[in-house]
Every structure is written in structure tokens, then in C-alpha cells.
Amino acid sequence: MNAFSAGWLALREPFDREARAAAGASFDLKGLAARLRGEASALTVLDLACGTGANLRELAPRLGGVQRWTLVDHDPRLLAAVPGVSAPWARAAGLSMTTSAGGLCFEGPASRVEVELLRGDLARPLDPALPGRHRLVTASALLDLVSARWIDALAVRAHEAEAALLFALSVDGRALWQPSLRDDDGVHRLFAAHQRRDKGFGPALGGDAAQWAATRLSSLGYEVTQAASDWHIDGRDGAHSVAMLRAMVEGAAAAAIEQDPSAAPWIRDWTARRLDRLERTTLRVGHRDLLATLP
Numbered sequence: 001m002n003a004f005s006a007g008w009l010a011l012r013e014p015f016d017r018e019a020r021a022a023a024g025a026s027f028d029l030k031g032l033a034a035r036l037r038g039e040a041s042a043l044t045v046l047d048l049a050c051g052t053g054a055n056l057r058e059l060a061p062r063l064g065g066v067q068r069w070t071l072v073d074h075d076p077r078l079l080a081a082v083p084g085v086s087a088p089w090a091r092a093a094g095l096s097m098t099t100s101a102g103g104l105c106f107e108g109p110a111s112r113v114e115v116e117l118l119r120g121d122l123a124r125p126l127d128p129a130l131p132g133r134h135r136l137v138t139a140s141a142l143l144d145l146v147s148a149r150w151i152d153a154l155a156v157r158a159h160e161a162e163a164a165l166l167f168a169l170s171v172d173g174r175a176l177w178q179p180s181l182r183d184d185d186g187v188h189r190l191f192a193a194h195q196r197r198d199k200g201f202g203p204a205l206g207g208d209a210a211q212w213a214a215t216r217l218s219s220l221g222y223e224v225t226q227a228a229s230d231w232h233i234d235g236r237d238g239a240h241s242v243a244m245l246r247a248m249v250e251g252a253a254a255a256a257i258e259q260d261p262s263a264a265p266w267i268r269d270w271t272a273r274r275l276d277r278l279e280r281t282t283l284r285v286g287h288r289d290l291l292a293t294l295p
């Protein structure tokens with residue numbers, strides 16, 4: 001399972017949903033949608049690095065009404081998975097789902113969400129027409145992967161287009177294991193350093209990304225609201241949580257060893273001790289959601 005695989009995105013989605021529900025109280029998304037839609041027939045939304053569409057599934061019901069989304073990702077397998085992953089969600093939400101070449105549409109009694117799936121490399125200079133066509137630019141679990149330069153360029157483009165921005169689930173550098181074990185901090189330090197490696201967008205901002213975006217967007221005249229959207233993973237909650245904890249331990253260890261191969265012996269020892277007690281472990285991972293709107 002790698003950081004962008006459909007398996008990992010499916011594993012994390014319930015934790016993302018819970019975390020975003022906690023942050024959601026800080027954002028009036030229905031009001032935002034009404035303001036951004038104005039006299040237009042539909043609210044237009046651009047979702048950057050959409051994966052299998054988790055951000056759409058989270059936001060579309062909260063925005064409500066008629067929406068037209070463009071989902072962009074560079075991975076054709078993830079784009080191809082969007083209809084299959086979304087079908088059970090649509091059924092549970094009482095929405096009908098239809099698919100067409102290059103897109104899909106969800107319809108319910110009070111909403112209609114048209115979705116265009118677009119393959120694109122966001123590490124290349126962004127097509128200026130993209131933010132220009134959308135009133136809301138959003139991304140989830142993307143910001144900590146990108147560089148300061150990338151955020152600055154997007155902020156300028158979005159500002160030119162007078163678009164609002166909503167960035168969900170950017171890691172903020174906090175991780176709290178309970179019970180704590182020897183070497184938790186050492187592994188986390190190496191993991192955090194690994195997060196700052198270039199993911200194709202220039203040196204990644206990691207835990208500083210949300211604050212960087214907030215400062216840049218404020219300087220452009222945006223009103224910025226931030227809220228905590230932490231993951232709470234509790235091994236006592238059952239198999240899915242244990243699987244998530246296992247993925248977190250193994251993922252952190254692999255990244256830490258890649259960052260400092262000479263540390264492999266004590267990191268492997270930490271991994272074994274962590275895996276030994278997953279059912280009795282909780283982990284809180286700090287995230288931030290950020291909404292930026294123009295007055």
C-alpha cells in the first residue's frame with residue numbers, strides 16, 4: 001500500500017470523514033455555497049488531486065443544491081475508481097448515480113452534482129482556465145505534499161479568479177501515541193523530515209503547509225478560517241482501526257528508515273513493539289482544515 005493507492009485512500013476515508021465532521025462546525029458551507037453560486041444555476045467546484053473522490057463525497061452534501069465539479073488527478077487508476085467507490089456512498093445517501101464518458105452525475109430530491117473527471121499533472125504550471133472556471137477551489141490531503149512556490153502560484157491564480165479555497169486535512173506535525181513508547185519521538189522526527197521531501201511539486205511544506213497557505217492568502221485579502229481536523233484512531237474500535245494503526249506504524253517506519261538507513265535497527269525494534277499492542281493503542285494525528293474567502 002503506498003501513500004496514494006486506492007487501498008490506502010479507502011482505509012483512511014472513515015477517519016478523514018470523522019475528522020472533517022469535527023472541523024465542519026467552523027465553516028458555514030451552505031452559506032458559502034449560496035454566496036458563491038449567486039445568480040448562477042450551479043456552484044462550480046475544482047477538486048485538486050482528487051484520488052478516488054473522497055473530497056467530493058464529503059463536501060457535496062454539505063454544499064447542497066446544484067453543483068458542477070471538476071475532479072483532477074494524474075493517476076488514471078484512481079480516476080477510474082471514482083464511480084465504483086462512489087456508488088455505495090450514493091446509494092446510502094439516497095442519490096441516483098449515472099455515468100457517462102468522462103464523468104458522472106448524482107441526483108437527489110434537493111441536489112444535483114455533475115462531475116467531470118480530468119487527468120492532469122498538477123506539478124506542471126496550472127492551466128489558468130481551471131481556477132478561472134470555478135468559484136470554489138478545493139483539495140483534501142494535498143497541501144502538505146506541495147511546496148511554498150506551488151501554494152503561492154495557486155493562491156495568485158485563485159485570487160485572480162475571485163475563487164474561494166478550501167483545503168482539508170493538511171498534517172500539522174502533531175502525532176500522539178498512547179501508550180507512549182521509547183523512540184516514538186525519534187521515529188516521528190525522521191517521518192516528519194521525510195514528509196518534506198519533494199513529492200513532485202518542489203520541497204514539500206509538510207506540517208507547515210496550512211500556516212503557509214493561511215499567511216499567503218491573508219496577504220492577498222482573503223479571510224481565512226482554520227479548524228482542527230485531527231484523526232483519532234483507537235485500536236479498541238475494531239479491525240478497521242487496527243488495520244489503520246498497522247498502516248501508520250509500518251508507513252512511519254518505512255519512511256523513517258528511508259530518511260536515515262543507519263537508524264534501521266532501532267526503528268525495526270520500535271515497529272515490533274508498536275505492532276505487538278495495536279488493540280491497546282490510540283493515535284491522534286494533527287490535521288488542519290482551512291477555508292479562505294474573499295470579503
Ligand SMILES: C[S@@+](CC[C@H](N)C(=O)[O-])C[C@H]1O[C@@H](n2cnc3c(N)ncnc32)[C@H](O)[C@@H]1O
Pocket residue numbers: 003004009048049050051052053054055072073074075078120121122123124139140141142199200
Ligand atoms: C493523499 S492523496 C489524497 C487523495 C484525495 N484528495 C483524498 O482526500 O482521498 C494525494 C493525491 O494526490 C495525487 N497526486 C500526487 N501528485 C500529483 C500530481 N503531480 N498531479 C496530480 N495529482 C497528483 C495522487 O494521485 C493522490 O490521489
